[in-house]
Amino acid sequence: MRNLWTVFFFATILCLSHARADNLLDGADLGYGEYLSGECVTCHSKDGVDKGIPVINGLDAEVFASIMHAYKTGDMDHPVMMMVASRLDAEQIASLAVYFAAMPGTN
């Protein structure tokens, strides 16, 4: 969980400084987000259990989008996440963000 709080902190900073929140979620498509989420839930347990990889169910959509943009630009550093984010465009990130925000977080 500690890692996730760090992520929250950075994401909040990014949210405030880099982009307006409504822009982050432009073009969001819930159905497309559900399809794209298949790549995420191989690692991020859909049951909301953190055994070494953070829970992303129920994460605030703007925070989610900020984090993914930070991985995309290299402002946050993790080889798997940077690879995942590198091929997601803004609409795809927004779609994932609204999908996971709607998932019940059970942690």
Added chain:
Amino acid sequence: MVTKFSRRQFTGGILAGTTALAMPSLAFGARPRVAVIGGGAGGATAAKYIAKDSKGAIDVTLIEASKRYYTCFYSNLYLGGFRSYASIGHNYYGLSVNRGVNVVHEWANSVDTAAKVVNLGHGGQVKYDRLVLSPGISLKYDSLPGYSPEMHSRMPHAWTSGTQVQLLRSKVLNMKKGGTFVMVPPPNPYRCPPGPYERVSMIAHLLKERNPTAKIIILDPKPKFSKQGLFMAGWEKHYPGMIDWIDPDTHGGIKSINATSMEIETDLDTFKADAASVVPAQHAGSIAMAAGVTDGDWCPINPANMTAKADPNIYVLGDASVASSMPKSGFSANSQAKVAANHIRGELTGSRVYEARYANTCWSLVATDDGIKVGANYSAGPEKIDVVSKFVSQGDESADVRKATYQESIGWYEGITTDMFS
């Protein structure tokens, strides 16, 4: 937020709907049927996603002989004592109860592709509109001189998880003091490219604790292997002097294997083993051969949707498929299953079909808290699945990074098994 139909909806909707309406089964209101053969990372995931996302509109039957499925991934960690055997076993109740998948614990004997019927071991039949084949691998017994199914109990391949891995662990634990373990990895292509080398790492870990003067010899048919630099640096660091990797130029090839005398003969020498794991060459699971969708040892697929090149009604997932640069791994199979599931729903119910997106990451454990990983994501090219981007652990990473990588792999195991079975 605006929900819209995007540029990604390139084959779904009206087109697929028209196709579906032309099908007699739908015209009379019957539910379209999908049969899935094989309940591993490809098949279980495909069955789940088709059932879940179609919300009952598609009748899904999963054909899997085992009631309890032991994952191949993490079986090495059981060997090394990092996981219990029970912790890598899973059942199909979740798919049955939560998702409404009809789970049939039978062997699939043959497929009649003209009649679209799977014939089961005990005489029953499962009819399908679309068939998903995810049978994993079968072993090529004739790939090593002297190798035979009877040798499994003497020199376990332990390449399909389950009791073979239990047997291998007990053989390593019962080695004489200062004895020799011989590992014979398979030639390319094979299931789990880093697997033989993680296995050696885990056996070295076990021996370092209990039998520190023991030796491990790897007689490799390949001149190089996955994450080689990282593994070899790890062996030097954690198990100095214990592991000897011998490449084919040096040993000259395996000439014969004698399971009775526990001797493996090469041009270089005859190696006498106190315990051994011999993993032969592999081909697509036998049912894929029987279904006629193989070309040589493996099944060519269309990269956009994982349909077999030989039959548009059959999808081939995971180890059995020719997925070009995607390794034969549980992660790859799970990823391919989601692309296929999305396409099958589009074909049978007219739902939106999105572009194929594939991914894989393989974590390996070298020693306690020393995890390494390699991964890539992929897209569908016209002829093959192409790499989009990739990464691999670095040789100069700190102990903290390696520990975090191991912890991440535990999280991944939880994630993928939840994704497959719940």
